[in-house]
Amino acid sequence: MSNVLERVTKIIVDRLGVDESKVTPEATFKEDLGADSLDVVELVMELEDEFGLQFSDEDSEKIVTVGDAVSYIESKL
């Protein structure tokens, strides 16, 4: 479980250049982590590659917080 969070956190830190302490499950990508829409699309692409998953367009629209991404990935693994 925490493994997914760790891997997701690392990708977010790399991609958005934010401090790791800010990447909490409640943090929203857009407001808290300063991602724009393109950043979110790219993050989803990287998460897909990292976990070997396909996020459907409808599902990725619902991902707002770091926790959303983690639970989505966990539900698919």
Add this chain to the structure above:
Amino acid sequence: MTLAGKTALVTGASRGIGKEIALELARNGANIVVNYAGNTQLAEQVADEIRSIGRESIAIQADVANSEAVEQMVKETVNMFGTLDILVNNAGITRDQLLMRMKESDWDDVLNTNLKSVFLTTKAVSRQMMKQRKGRIINISSIVGVSGNAGQANYVAAKAGIIGLTKTAAKELAPRNITVNAVAPGFITTDMTDKLPEDVKQELYKQIPLARLGEPKDIAYVVAFLASEKSSYITGQTIHVNGGMYM
């Protein structure tokens, strides 16, 4: 060579303008995916010609109006070449008819092949180009997409649609260093215009200040420029190449 080591995917490259674009990009150093709809022999000849000038090339049959076929083609391209730097949306068809006589299927076929295709390919390649933080997308529109043309409601709507799509994709992809431009040819000598009767051609010359039809290379040179680093500050534009027929 301005495009050395780059990979270009050119749709509808088995003949006409697309073939010349594929060859010109290859002469500038790019490796080429030659997409086509049905003319396997012609497409393989183009790929052979590209290999004979020392570049890599494969011909891929794919209906550009079919999302699965497009995604598969883009996947194959990236697997084979490792990158995808340049996309040229050139494939196109005509089903000319006066509005009152145009069949719904004529409308759908032309809109799907000429416009929906550009959406599908752009969506499919942007993932790779965003990762690369670099890319060039060049869409072939037409003079009639801005001037209108009796007998071509479907074609004109698609070609005008390409211009709007080009501007929007340019805005969305600019932050990732991907430029998107359109080229609007006037009348160019290809299979598409060979169908025109001689008297229609004579009438046409009168409307073209440079008094001749264009040649596929007139378009290919502009595409090669837009594909190069030299055009890096141009995006969302429509470049007209028409002998002055429309200004």
